[in-house]
Amino acid sequence: MRQLLAWTLAAAAALAAAPTAPTAPHPHCPRLSVRWGGENRARLQRVVDAYGTCSGHRGAVAAFDWDNTVTKNDVTDATLSWALRHDRLVRPARWKDTSAWLTDTADRALTRACGTGAGQVLRTSAHPRCTDEILQIRENGTTMSGAPAFAGSWNHRRTVPQYAWVPQLFAGRTPAELASYARAARREALAAPVGATRLLGTHTVPAYVRYYDQQRDLIRTLHRAGFRVYVVSAGAQPITEVWSEAVGVDAAHTLAIRSLLDRHGRITDRNQGCGGVPATRGAVIPYIDGKRCWINQEVYGVRGATAWRRQPWRRRPALAAGDADTDVTFVGDATGAHLVVNRDKPELMCRAYDDADGRWLVTPMFIEPLPRRPRPYPCATTAYTAPDGTPGPLLRDDGTVVPDQADTVY
Structure with missing residues (x-):
């Protein structure tokens, strides 16, 4: 009864606040044109119609994760791959300087493998x-010997050290240099055939990236309908900007890890903070709750600790899209549609399949989709990651436990 009452009240509030789509859209209203599976295109079109110019509205926000949401494969990883093959990293004075959590073991392993000589170019090729x-x-997050590469304490809903580490690896380079590496990697990755891989050391990594046609069409349609479209990513800002501009999202609408620069304009191991947290060596990045924080702060002007909290209905995105647990908070904040690309990530998929507000849309990956997960997602036991990193049951807004969910869209 308690759960039913909570859902009823939430639904009533949603209906009262949400824009209403026209019953017969004008023929010149922006329309999605690329095929989606199931009813997803029709449901997304209703959000475009209800929140966009077709209903007399303008300025609604849509927010997209980038890697594996708008593109197939990770563009920051593609850039790192290119940089390693073209000797574009600079050796730090100490590897421990590159992260607040790098272990002594990892420092020694990197020093043995990469040599010494601060400021010299690493001949990784x-x-x-x-x-x-x-x-x-x-x-x-481990060395080649299997030892943990990071140790200590961090908020697991605000950062993950190996994500923060990638921009730190480019310390000593300028944002313009990093953007040039990203452009070279982009040309290479778009030219490689779908499914291509390459061997780096003993690691087999993807050699290709593709923009998803469905997402490009959705973003284009949202722009035409008067939406403000943002990208929010745990990748490096200069890299993400290179890729996002091709779908019409400029640098001002691209929110990623923003490194601080030294007096010579070079990237440092520190990045901008959010929600009242000052610049740090990676303690706060656009990751899980951090993505909400950056949207609240940079899009809606919410300052201080309040930026970490869910905002009132009209200060939240109308549509949000993601593919991984790092996206679950901001995608869940959306008021019109929560769009999920199924990459078998437990917390996000538990939310999506539970569909507590009836607004969750799930799509398989548009290129090389994953097979069906053979077992239900462990929503009721371990799907949620607490700030201290411990797993636990996933709860709905009313405090009830989300039951385990079967994988049905793949």
């Missing part, structure tokens, strides 16, 4: 052991 250690830490 000729030293696969160095490439291997960097990629292993980036991908798995």
Whole structure:
């Protein structure tokens, strides 16, 4: 009864606040033109109609994660791959300087594999052991020997050290240099055939990236309907900007890890903060709750600790899209539609399949979709990651536990 009452009240509030779509849209209203599976295109079109110029509205917000949401494969990883193959990283004075949480073991492993000499260019193209250690830490948070590469305390809903570490690896380069690496990597990745991989050290990594046609069409349609479209990513800002401009999202509407610069305009190991948290060495990035914070702060002008909290209805995106647990908070904040690309990520998929407000849309990956998950998602036991990193049951807004969910859209 308590749950039914909560859902009833939430639905009533939503209906009262949400724009109403025209019953017969004008033929010149912006229309989605690319095929989607199931009813997703029709449901997305209703959001475009209800919140856009077709209903007399303008300025609604749509927010998209980038990697594996708008593109297939990770563009920051593609840029790192290109940089490692073209000797574009600069050796730090100490590897521990690159992260607040890098372990002594990881520092020694990187020093052994990559040599010494602060400020010198790393010849990673000729030293696969160095490439291997960097990629292993980036991908798995461990050294090649299997030892933890990061240790200490951090808020697991505000950062993950290996995500924050990638921009820190480019310390000593300028944003313009990093953007030039991203453009070169973009040309290469778009030219590679779908499914292509390459060997870096002993790591097999994707060699291609593609824009999803469905997402490009959706973003184009949203722009035509008067939406303000943002990208919010845990990638590096100069890299994400290079890719997002091709779908009409400029630098001002691209929110990613923004590194602080030194007096010579070079990237440092510190990044801008959010929600009253000052600049740090990666303690706060656009990651899980951090994505909400950056949207609230940069899009809606919410300052201080309030930016970490869910905002009133009209200060939240109308549409939000993501593919991973890092996106679950801001995607859940959307008032019109929560669009999820299924990449088998437990917390996000539990929210999507539970569909507590009836606004969650799930689509398989548009290129090389994953097979069906053989077992239900462990929503009732371990799907939620607490700030201290411990797993636990996922709760609805009313405090009830989300039951385990079967994978049905793949």
